[in-house]
Amino acid sequence: MGKLWELYITFFKIGISTFGGGYAMLPILEREAVEKKGWVSVTEVMDYYAISQCTPGIIAINTATYIGHKVNDLLGGIAAALGMISPSIIIIMILAGIIQRYSALPIVESAFSGIQIAVAVIIINAVIKMYKNSVVDKITLGIFVITLAILLFVDIPTIAVIIGAFIISLLIGRGQS
Amino acid sequence: MIYLTLFYEFIKTGLFSIGGGLATLPFLFQIAERYPWFTVAELVNMIAISESTPGPIGINMATYAGMVAGGVLGGIIASFAMAIPSVVISSFLARGLQKYKDSKILKSAFYGIRPAVCALIAMAGIGIMKEALFDLELFKVTENIGDLFKIMPIIIFVTLLFFSNKYKKHPIFYIAIAGVLGIILKF
Incomplete structure (x- = not known):
């Protein structure tokens, strides 16, 4: 204990x-x-x-x-x-x-509408950093672009994207070894 | 039964979030779309609070979202549900950690999942920018292209983006500045 x-x-x-x-x-x-x-x-x-x-x-x-x-x-x-x-x-x-x-107070509302901008900046910076670490060659670039294209045009569950990427990775991994 | 739904949604989020706290964002966006619990604007506020308080961002987000959706009990259930997959999977892997450490399957899976997760978070980022920088509602009514852009927020966005890359201060710093600007400029 x-x-x-x-x-x-x-x-x-x-x-x-x-x-x-x-x-x-x-x-x-x-x-x-x-x-x-x-x-x-x-x-x-x-x-x-x-x-x-x-x-x-x-x-x-x-x-x-x-x-x-x-x-x-x-x-x-x-x-x-x-x-x-x-x-x-x-x-x-x-x-x-x-x-x-x-949250209904005007001062809190306007503070949060400003804060939303900072959140957008934080997420964009995180994405840029993540992109540099994860997109390292043509295959990973392909996965990134295809995923983004699918997400832009089709409403697809996040889980489906993760599982799809997982399966593709395993197939590629097998091909390499 | 809101508690069961919360538990299910957040255990799912915990199980499929790979690569850090922000990996939970795409799931939370889908939750915001699917259930009447919170709006995208509220979700963005939650991200700000979770970034500015101690603790893992994923758990902070779960507590906050769960509480908004189902009160104190909702917050507790959502945080536990979020943590359960971590604890179960790690406890299981801990027994043979050396074996998994250099596992080819784990590495090759991670190799392909990371760029996909990056795209997912980029989409969440686009959603937040739509909320913070553009006024789609007003544009739909007036169809005046000038009404589509929130000029002042866009100027602040570009300025913050520039300075955050130049000075690399902690996110709280920029959240505080943007909050003060919001109060002063009242956009």
Whole structure:
């Protein structure tokens, strides 16, 4: 029980001090789980993070589960994941409650209409960065262009796109090896 | 039964979101279209809040969307549903991690899924730009091309895009500036 509580609290701390998840989480993760607790090595953290990126789910939760699992098996993984999501649930609930109450105020409305522009900028920047990392040759360029073309003209479920890309990748992977 | 639907939609989102928090966006857009829970404009506000608060963006988005759709319980159910596939799959993989680390299947799958996910998020980005920079409703009524563009937001968009690439500050910084500009200029 002591270990599980320790995992929960440590990942609660990591969750609450990470803005934006993903890559931003790594330095804090290394300080808490590697240096302070000695649960895993830096190399292990990098391996977990690498696998988390290419398996389904939220990267931060995947990484937390791997570390928790190493410390205390299945329950350890669950405790770490719970610790990671707890701050989000608490903070967002409080904020969402406040915002919903005041969203009809003109000042809040105009603030959010400005904020929407910043969100558009953030997403466009994220797409550009992702494009540079994922479109690396003719095949990946082809997948990107074809997917975008399909999405522009047909209303197709997101899952169908992911599964389609997965199948195509497997076929190409086989062709290469 | 809204809670069951929430659970189903968000476990699906968690299971098929590959490659980071923003990979949940295409799913959330489809949820906004399919259910009367929240509008695209509200979804964009949720992204802003999720980017500016601690915690993984995917979980923040799930809590927020779940809460708007079904209150406190809705928020809790959506966040747990979003996290369950992560925990189940990672617990399963953790047993033979070294084996999967260099797995060819995993790598080649990721190789082709990433550009597709990039296209999906690009579409979500286009949806947000439509919402923030263009006034399709007004244009449909007046059919005046000048009414299609929200001039001030477009100027701010281009300026922010330029400075965010030049200075690479944290997203919160640009969200705060844009919020203040929104209040001052009242567009």
